[in-house]
Amino acid sequence: MRAAPAAHRRPPAALALAGAAVACAMALPLAYLLLRASGADDALGLVATDRARRLVTTTVALGAVATAAAVVLGAGIAWLVERTDLPARRALGLAAVLPLVVPSYVGALALKAAFGPAGLVAEVPGLLGFPGAAAALALSSFPYVLLLARAALAGADPALEEAARSLGDRGLALARRQLVPLLRPAVAAGGLLVFLYVLSDFGAVSILQVDTVTRGIFLEYRSLTADRAPAAVLGVVLVALTLGAIVAERAVRGRPAPARAVAGVAPPRPVRLGPWRWPAAAAVVAVVAAGIGVPVAVVVYWAAVGSSRGAAGSILASAATTSVGLSAAAALAAVAAAVPVAVLAVRHRSRFSRAVEAVSVSGYALPGLVIALSLVFFSARYLRPLYQTLALIVVAYVVRFLPEALGSVRSSLVQVDPAVEEAARSLGRRPLAVAATVTLPLVRRGLLAGGALVFLTAMKELPATLLLRPPGVDTLAVRVWTGAAEGLYAQAAPPALLLVAVSALVLWPLRTAAR
Amino acid sequence: MPKRAWWARLWLAGVVLAPLLAACGGGGDALVVYSGRNENLVRPLLDRFEGETGIDLEVKYGDTSELLPTILEEGGNSPADVFFSQDAGALGELATRGDLRPLPAEVLEVVPERFRDPDGRWVGVTGRARVIAYNTDKVPVDRLPASVLEVTGPAWKDKVGYPPTNASFIAFVTSLRETVGEERTRAFLEGLKSNGAKRYDNNIQTLDAVAAGEVELGLVNHYYLYNEFKERPGAPVANFYPGQEPGGEGTLINVAGAGILATSGKVEQAERFVRFLLEQSSQEYFRDETTEYPLRQGVDAIPELPPLDGLRTIPIPLSQLGRDLEGTVRLLREVGLS
Numbered sequence: 002m003r004a005a006p007a008a009h010r011r012p013p014a015a016l017a018l019a020g021a022a023v024a025c026a027m028a029l030p031l032a033y034l035l036l037r038a039s040g041a042d043d044a045l046g047l048v049a050t051d052r053a054r055r056l057v058t059t060t061v062a063l064g065a066v067a068t069a070a071a072v073v074l075g076a077g078i079a080w081l082v083e084r085t086d087l088p089a090r091r092a093l094g095l096a097a098v099l100p101l102v103v104p105s106y107v108g109a110l111a112l113k114a115a116f117g118p119a120g121l122v123a124e125v126p127g128l129l130g131f132p133g134a135a136a137a138l139a140l141s142s143f144p145y146v147l148l149l150a151r152a153a154l155a156g157a158d159p160a161l162e163e164a165a166r167s168l169g170d171r172g173l174a175l176a177r178r179q180l181v182p183l184l185r186p187a188v189a190a191g192g193l194l195v196f197l198y199v200l201s202d203f204g205a206v207s208i209l210q211v212d213t214v215t216r217g218i219f220l221e222y223r224s225l226t227a228d229r230a231p232a233a234v235l236g237v238v239l240v241a242l243t244l245g246a247i248v249a250e251r252a253v254r255g256r257p258a259p260a261r262a263v264a265g266v267a268p269p270r271p272v273r274l275g276p277w278r279w280p281a282a283a284a285v286v287a288v289v290a291a292g293i294g295v296p297v298a299v300v301v302y303w304a305a306v307g308s309s310r311g312a313a314g315s316i317l318a319s320a321a322t323t324s325v326g327l328s329a330a331a332a333l334a335a336v337a338a339a340v341p342v343a344v345l346a347v348r349h350r351s352r353f354s355r356a357v358e359a360v361s362v363s364g365y366a367l368p369g370l371v372i373a374l375s376l377v378f379f380s381a382r383y384l385r386p387l388y389q390t391l392a393l394i395v396v397a398y399v400v401r402f403l404p405e406a407l408g409s410v411r412s413s414l415v416q417v418d419p420a421v422e423e424a425a426r427s428l429g430r431r432p433l434a435v436a437a438t439v440t441l442p443l444v445r446r447g448l449l450a451g452g453a454l455v456f457l458t459a460m461k462e463l464p465a466t467l468l469l470r471p472p473g474v475d476t477l478a479v480r481v482w483t484g485a486a487e488g489l490y491a492q493a494a495p496p497a498l499l500l501v502a503v504s505a506l507v508l509w510p511l512r513t514a515a516r
Numbered sequence: 517m518p519k520r521a522w523w524a525r526l527w528l529a530g531v532v533l534a535p536l537l538a539a540c541g542g543g544g545d546a547l548v549v550y551s552g553r554n555e556n557l558v559r560p561l562l563d564r565f566e567g568e569t570g571i572d573l574e575v576k577y578g579d580t581s582e583l584l585p586t587i588l589e590e591g592g593n594s595p596a597d598v599f600f601s602q603d604a605g606a607l608g609e610l611a612t613r614g615d616l617r618p619l620p621a622e623v624l625e626v627v628p629e630r631f632r633d634p635d636g637r638w639v640g641v642t643g644r645a646r647v648i649a650y651n652t653d654k655v656p657v658d659r660l661p662a663s664v665l666e667v668t669g670p671a672w673k674d675k676v677g678y679p680p681t682n683a684s685f686i687a688f689v690t691s692l693r694e695t696v697g698e699e700r701t702r703a704f705l706e707g708l709k710s711n712g713a714k715r716y717d718n719n720i721q722t723l724d725a726v727a728a729g730e731v732e733l734g735l736v737n738h739y740y741l742y743n744e745f746k747e748r749p750g751a752p753v754a755n756f757y758p759g760q761e762p763g764g765e766g767t768l769i770n771v772a773g774a775g776i777l778a779t780s781g782k783v784e785q786a787e788r789f790v791r792f793l794l795e796q797s798s799q800e801y802f803r804d805e806t807t808e809y810p811l812r813q814g815v816d817a818i819p820e821l822p823p824l825d826g827l828r829t830i831p832i833p834l835s836q837l838g839r840d841l842e843g844t845v846r847l848l849r850e851v852g853l854s
Contacts, residue, residue, distance in 0.1 A: 050852075052852045117728070117730075129730070207717060210714070210716075220681050222585070223578075223579050223581045224581060224845050228842075229585070231849070377589070378589070381590050389595060471574075472548055472574040472575055473573075473575055473576070483554070483577070486717060487554055487718070489556060489747065491747075
């Protein structure tokens with residue numbers, strides 16, 4: 002990126018104000034949670050119990066195992082698709098992203114139904130619990146690693162690898178000198194996303210009975226008493242774990258890869274897999290089948306054979322409308338909130354804009370359940386008119402998913418040369434007109450991708466929705482969850498299919514924007 | 517291009533605003549019910565109430581153990597008018613705090629005295645017995661434990677399932693504290709834990725696990741069995757009513773019941789709602805659809821169930837279940853089960 006003088010200009014007051022407002026709104030849940038937790042009689046005593054220690058150990062172990070598995074799957078498939086003569090690699094590369102639309106709880110339910118006790122396919126002993134949860138979480142989150150790793154491989158200058166090869170580097174040496182440094186930042190970033198996904202997961206761990214901190218918070222929350230301090234204190238523990246993961250990622254990511262980023266250059270000569278071509282393709286197909294084939298097959302099976310009364314079509318339709326409406330509102334609001342923060346960060350760099358950006362991505366450190374808990378506490382006391390409204394759910398989604406929108410908006414804005422804007426301005430256009438007619442068309446794809454990403458994750462969101470939904474309001478995710486929690490799988494099936502189908506549609510703009 | 521953008525904007529606005537408007541438009545006039553009974557069980561009945569009375573309902577479904585703290589957190593201006601609880605303990609807790617208003621005598625009198633609050637602030641709607649559900653393929657009848665307290669023995673290591681956060685289970689623990697005392701209750705809970713008993717989120721999941729053979733025994737309420745049969749005909753599960761032998765300790769008969777929040781501004785409609793739950797036809801609905809014990813005098817349970825009057829019951833009045841809920845939750849937390 003060019004350090005144009007424009008990057009340090011003082012921001013217009015309205016922009017600074019908008020950025021500050023976004024940052025304040027983002028900081029509110031964490032601040033209130035801390036306040037509430039510090040109000041506990043014996044906060045430290047609540048953390049220092051054996052149980053809390055066990056929760057933390059289990060959570061970290063589950064996160065580590067699932068992340069390792071997701072990294073192997075994601076980076077492996079990315080390499081096969083980008084760098085080898087794998088059969089049908091374009092199609093396989095696309096299909097391997099699909100598990101992203103399967104919520105972890107649907108994956109876990111399917112895993113349990115297919116391979117649990119009295120399973121439809123076979124009984125795999127020991128699957129329930131930790132191994133099953135790790136598998137379900139890795140399968141529904143490895144596409145994060147895959148997407149980032151593919152982007153890194155596709156964007157790398159092939160000349161470097163060609164040069165290394167011409168100098169005699171083969172096999173492991175090539176991998177160590179070229180691929181590892183190239184993939185390291187992408188794998189670290191993707192691994193972080195997976196780890197955070199595990200930390201904030203509520204559905205899969207509940208279904209497969211693994212006591213993580215998030216599940217502990219939920220159980221505390223519905224413990225029949227008005228004493229919310231233990232839930233708040235565990236919430237703070239979860240935030241601390243998340244921050245630890247972010248710091249760890251910084252350390253692993255290291256310095257930027259040596260490769261120059263290029264575009265429009267032919268990729269390097271594919272590695273010949275030889276006799277491994279077909280086994281490798283079969284392995285990718287198996288992963289895709291486990292990630293989306295099995296869940297969809299199990300859900301279809303439930304829909305076909307289950308005898309529980311299916312929800313009336315009207316209930317399903319209203320849940321779908323609510324899901325789409327809430328997710329679309331969250332996507333729009335998140336992109337709208339991301340714009341001033343991104344503009345400040347990219348065009349008006351200063352200590353102030355860095356602070357605004359740091360606070361705005363703090364949603365990463367706040368699992369959905371923690372945000373919801375904090376909003377329940379806060380709104381039930383101080384924001385009565387907002388309490389139990391759909392608007393509050395949108396607020397929760399925006400706090401939670403703003404970082405996703407911000408990443409996308411920011412990176413597309415970075416690619417717009419400020420000189421173009423300067424030129425338009427020097428020709429007499431007013432700043433807002435420049436933003437609308439010059440900058441906006443150039444960053445449109447980034448905005449769209451950010452919005453699509455937020456939409457996708459908001460559709461699947463469960464814990465915050467469960468806590469915040471007003472009476473009589475259901476989303477598809479909630480309908481899947483309540484149906485499954487009551488063992489009425491036939492009832493959970495149609496909303497699950499609808500959820501997967503709508504999400505898959507939204508994956509499309511995301512795919513084109515990613516390349 | 518500009519024209520298309522205009523349409524896109526209109527569409528987005530519609531998608532975003534429609535549900536918001538629907539939600540706002542729906543609020544205000546409706547009677548708000550917090551239902552700890554699950555949606556599948558009671559929704560058809562509540563739909564009928566709306567049709568018959570013209571009163572709109574707005575129902576928040578959730579676990580009783582989640583809705584009670586929600587009401588407490590909301591405090592003075594809780595939007596709830598009626599709390600339809602899965603457990604007498606949660607109603608008792610609200611009554612003790614003065615958060616429920618007395619019900620009219622003609623509503624209360626429909627139900628036998630032992631199934632309602634002595635001060636008339638809540639009324640039982642249906643009865644449910646605590647049972648041990650067992651897998652009939654794996655457990656012969658003569659091997660069943662005579663008392664729930666025996667499931668912590670070595671014979672049942674890793675073979676018991678239970679829902680520790682469920683309000684009915686918590687009520688059962690309260691009843692244990694009242695009958696066998698604090699120390700034996702603590703020993704029992706610690707025994708469950710050290711004996712590898714498996715924890716589930718609710719009764720249905722527990723019973724599913726029994727049916728699937730994941731565990732052999734489940735500590736649940738009686739009526740989930742009949743729903744399990746509807747979903748999985750021929751599932752190898754049966755109910756065992758513990759403590760029924762002559763001189764036995766009996767089992768807990770809890771109620772699902774209703775109370776009207778003291779803060780409700782729609783007392784008349786709320787009373788109508790509670791009265792509706794106790795009408796003959798509603799009670800028959802519960803009898804047939806949820807297979808609980810109807811509590812309205814004169815409506816009998818389905819023949820598959822042992823008659824309510826013949827069941828040996830633990831000698832604790834239901835109002836006592838809500839006396840020290842905090843104490844029970846504290847105990848569960850200390851043992852590490854909550």
